Amino acid sequence: MTHVAVCGQQPVSRPRLEVADVFRTFGQAYRTSHALTSEQAKVFDAILACRTVTLGGHLDVCKECDFEQPAYNSCRNRHCPKCQGLAAARWVEARKKSLLPVHHFHVVFTLPAELRPLALRNRVALFNLLFETVSQTLLTLGADPQHLGALLGLTAVLHTWTRDLSFHPHLHCIVCGGGLHPDGQGWIPTLDGYLFPVNVMGQLFRGKFLAGLKHLYNTGSLNLGGVCADLAARDVFQALLDKLYRKQWLPYAKRTFAGPEQVYDYLGYYTHRVGISNHRLLEVTGENVHFKTKHGKTATLTGEEFIRRFLLHVLPSGFVKIRHYGLFAAKAQAKRQAVRAALATGETEAVSESEAANQATPKAQPDQAIARLLESAVLCPRCAKPALVRRPLRDRAPPNSTPQSQHP
Numbered sequence: 001m002t003h004v005a006v007c008g009q010q011p012v013s014r015p016r017l018e019v020a021d022v023f024r025t026f027g028q029a030y031r032t033s034h035a036l037t038s039e040q041a042k043v044f045d046a047i048l049a050c051r052t053v054t055l056g057g058h059l060d061v062c063k064e065c066d067f068e069q070p071a072y073n074s075c076r077n078r079h080c081p082k083c084q085g086l087a088a089a090r091w092v093e094a095r096k097k098s099l100l101p102v103h104h105f106h107v108v109f110t111l112p113a114e115l116r117p118l119a120l121r122n123r124v125a126l127f128n129l130l131f132e133t134v135s136q137t138l139l140t141l142g143a144d145p146q147h148l149g150a151l152l153g154l155t156a157v158l159h160t161w162t163r164d165l166s167f168h169p170h171l172h173c174i175v176c177g178g179g180l181h182p183d184g185q186g187w188i189p190t191l192d193g194y195l196f197p198v199n200v201m202g203q204l205f206r207g208k209f210l211a212g213l214k215h216l217y218n219t220g221s222l223n224l225g226g227v228c229a230d231l232a233a234r235d236v237f238q239a240l241l242d243k244l245y246r247k248q249w250l251p252y253a254k255r256t257f258a259g260p261e262q263v264y265d266y267l268g269y270y271t272h273r274v275g276i277s278n279h280r281l282l283e284v285t286g287e288n289v290h291f292k293t294k295h296g297k298t299a300t301l302t303g304e305e306f307i308r309r310f311l312l313h314v315l316p317s318g319f320v321k322i323r324h325y326g327l328f329a330a331k332a333q334a335k336r337q338a339v340r341a342a343l344a345t346g347e348t349e350a351v352s353e354s355e356a357a358n359q360a361t362p363k364a365q366p367d368q369a370i371a372r373l374l375e376s377a378v379l380c381p382r383c384a385k386p387a388l389v390r391r392p393l394r395d396r397a398p399p400n401s402t403p404q405s406q407h408p
Helices: 019-033 038-049 085-096 113-121 123-143 198-218 226-232 234-246 260-271 303-312 330-345 353-359 368-376
Strands: 057-062 068-072 104-110 153-161 167-176 178-180 187-189 252-254 281-284 288-292 298-302 322-326 388-392
Touching (some): 019 281, 019 303, 038 303, 085 260, 104 123, 113 123, 113 167, 123 167, 123 198, 153 260, 153 303, 167 260, 187 330, 288 303
Antiparallel strands (some): 057 068, 104 167, 104 252, 153 322, 178 187, 281 288, 288 298
16 A cells, blocks of 8 residues: 655555456456446446546656656546545635535435335436425525524535445535525524424425425326336325325434534535545455445445446436535525625624634635645655656557556
């Protein structure tokens, strides 16, 4: 295992194994026996080519010592485990510029297991419905005077996996701890540790989602082939709805954050994640893939099953998996300015102690995370001095060659 020093910190271990190694070991057999969608095929090829001679690159040469190594280009595919660090950093820094100096909540909304087969065949329709109904649930409760009576801001991020790569669609939502007064001037805060009753959120989410699902069914907008063929019969579909209406849909609400600057650093961990990181891979044998799950546990899948599960989480081309609503919407800049003005002048109702402290929290310097990543790019892995320079790299794999991954 190799190491790279980052910004004067201790060297960071690079993973010994990569998802690309799994694809190289089992991919040819998998593609022979399984039909891939066009999106899956693109992801498959991108991960294999990422940071290999196939994509070209340059030569890193240290001016202080005799270190020299090729640095190949990234594929930049959003499903690639190696290509999300800089994208996440840029996203976090951009969102911090619109951050409100208030406490925030983290709420997770999950689709019931009974809907997963339908979601697999209708990804765009059901994922869009999930975004729409979750956002409307939170905005509706926020606007209700019995709960808050104000316009909330929220960011929602779609995840489709569990730690063992099973299909498990859910939304991670960051919700600001309060909202803009209906007159567009004042700020109405929530209590520090309390957003809305979980039962109320679950019931409203359930009602909105099932009503939307019924509308998709009635308009013939659902693909009911394969394992969903039985649902084409109206009585079977209605029986599914009845079962889901009787079931509790309980969102998972986490506690508030210590300060506003932690919110998007925390969310950045979620926004650009893929189903599994390279650091979680433990062993690839002739038949199996062994990897970490959570709480110190591990899982072992056959190579075929690992690839199948990984590809379950390839999103449709062009699908937007991070969305902003209410005060966080792109068109709500004037409303965010009104909130900041209200907080600055004290035009708020019952500002909490932590919120008052948050308002005094200094803003992070812009692009700090990006600067750290760029700085690390010129540090020599051998002498740890900022002395790396780029030189042309003329080698490039022939069109039909099998690339070997670069492990700096």
